[in-house]
Amino acid sequence: MRKSRLALLTGNRGFFGQTRKPWVSMDVAKMVRVFEAAGLKPEVMPFHAVVNGVADVRDAVVFYAFSQKPNLRQYIIDTIRFLDNGTNFIVPRYDLLLCHENKGYQELFKRRLGIESLASFFFSGADDLSGYPVPFPVVLKSVDTSNGEGVFLVRNEAELVKRIRGLERQSLATRLDLFRRKYLRRKKQHPYYPDYDNRTDCLQYRDYIRKERNFILQEFAPGLTWDWRVQAMAGKYYVIRRRTFKNDFRASGTKLHEFSREADPALLDFADGIFRKMDAPFLSMDIGKTAKGYCLFEFQALHFGVNSVIKSPGYHSRDGSAWRFTEARSEIETEIASGLVRYLDGREPDRG
Ligand SMILES: Nc1ncnc2c1ncn2[C@@H]1O[C@H](COP(=O)(O)OP(=O)(O)O)[C@@H](O)[C@H]1O
Ligand SMILES: [Mg+2]
Structure with a gap:
């Protein structure tokens, strides 16, 4: 499946992670030499050149760098989705890009490919759990962490809810602000909202800013x-x-x-x-x-x-x-x- 063009999409300044650490790039020139020796003609270009129409990529194999930085991650996802237009051959394919650091979509993609492995659930918050037959003990994983940091073994529902709440924990500054809103604000009146009350407003605000984390539950x-x-x-x-x-x-x-x-x-x-x-x-x-x-x-x-x-x-x-x-x-x-x-x-x- 060789196309006439091979587009190598890099970050800025030719960055193509990763080697020793995510902030250390591979040597793209070295990769280019190997491609050329195999008879391919690689064209190295940054994502922004594709996005802004400076580089026109069609009928090409597209092989691309990645970054864990949230803004770049989104930029790369947008660019690759744009290039996934039927003329290019995206490597690895778009679904696998979405799977990256997203254990939730990984479970969906496995199911789509018929890969039977551990049973699992995928949720966007603790409130979704009720009614699902979760078998305990079960492994809780936040979808976007690594190195075992967001992975816990939970033995019952109470422990599960506590862990999920732990993942949602707000910063000290936010917790202080919530305390202030609840207890320290002067009594206010809103002429157009006669039901207004500081305490209710604070509780509604607390729910609104809750940092819900998507998570999976995977058979242990x-x-x-x-x-x-x-x-x-x-x-x-x-x-x-x-x-x-x-x-x-x-x-x-x-x-x-x-x-x-x-x-x-x-x-x-x-x-x-x-x-x-x-x-x-x-x-x-x-x-x-x-x-x-x-x-x-x-x-x-x-x-x-x-x-x-x-x-x-x-x-x-x-x-x-x-x-x-x-x-x-x-x-x-x-x-x-x-x-x-x-x-x-x-x-x-x-x-x-
Ligand atoms: N379902 C499971 N049952 C038992 N152990 C597990 C399970 N899932 C993960 N683990 C253990 O936890 C570790 C971290 O989980 P993993 O899914 O690889 O997340 P991370 O992104 O944190 O590496 C794994 O290397 C494995 O040792
Ligand atoms: Mg792992």
């Missing part, structure tokens, strides 16, 4: 002392086993990593199955295990952490019906660019 995979991060790079699979802290079910954010030269073929089969359904060149998967087999906690198709690739002693790949480990030191720009080329070469042109 009990008893795990580690999970697996499997990073798929167009046919290469890098595997890390991540241990949890003692007395904590979360492996993300602990930094207790082991690279696996040996991996359970069933784990690789599971990761490979998910990867193929997602139809992307790259996919980072957080995987656990239940009595029923492997399960997917979350995934990212872009702007993933790169340590799993560059610190790994090598990668797994399919060898007929078996799996083979290849010793290799990998450089992220080369893996990204050559992975994209492999993906495009292996792809039929009829993505639905």
Whole structure:
């Protein structure tokens, strides 16, 4: 699925995250050299040039950078939606952009692709819960956090509501302002609103400014002392086993990593199955295990952490019906660019 053009969309000053940290860019010139060696003609351009009509992108493969900064994230989403017009081939596709750092849409997209994994619910506030048969214990995740920060195990409904309220907690300044509105304001009269009363107004205002957070509830995979991060790079699979802290079910954010030269073929089969359904060149998967087999906690198709690739002693790949480990030191720009080329070469042109 090669198009004549390859548009590489970057942030300002050619920024293409991420490497060591989200604020450190990849070396785009290095990627360009790999694309050129593969016979492609990459055109590097910033998002703003596309948005403002300076660059005209059509009939192109569009491969794009990402940013976690809220304004840039929205700018990128707007730009990619604009380019997703039937002439361009967006990599990774728009749905996967929406999945990024949005565990709620991830659950919807998994359902659309028929990926059966852990049962889940997706809500926009605690008030929506009533009437749904939530099985406890359950894992609560705010949709937009990482490193295990918004992930909690909750054992009953009271604990769940308390946690959700905790996610909505207002700043000290706002809490002081609410106190002032409730107790310290002079009694006021509004001639056109005779029912006005300071206390009612304050309570209505408090509900109005409540910082509701979207969240998912995901079936709990009990008893795990580690999970697996499997990073798929167009046919290469890098595997890390991540241990949890003692007395904590979360492996993300602990930094207790082991690279696996040996991996359970069933784990690789599971990761490979998910990867193929997602139809992307790259996919980072957080995987656990239940009595029923492997399960997917979350995934990212872009702007993933790169340590799993560059610190790994090598990668797994399919060898007929078996799996083979290849010793290799990998450089992220080369893996990204050559992975994209492999993906495009292996792809039929009829993505639905
Ligand atoms: N449904 C679950 N059952 C058991 N453990 C889970 C579940 N979901 C997540 N975890 C654990 O919590 C960690 C963080 O969850 P994850 O969904 O990956 O969010 P984050 O974006 O914070 O990394 C995972 O690495 C895993 O160890
Ligand atoms: Mg994770």
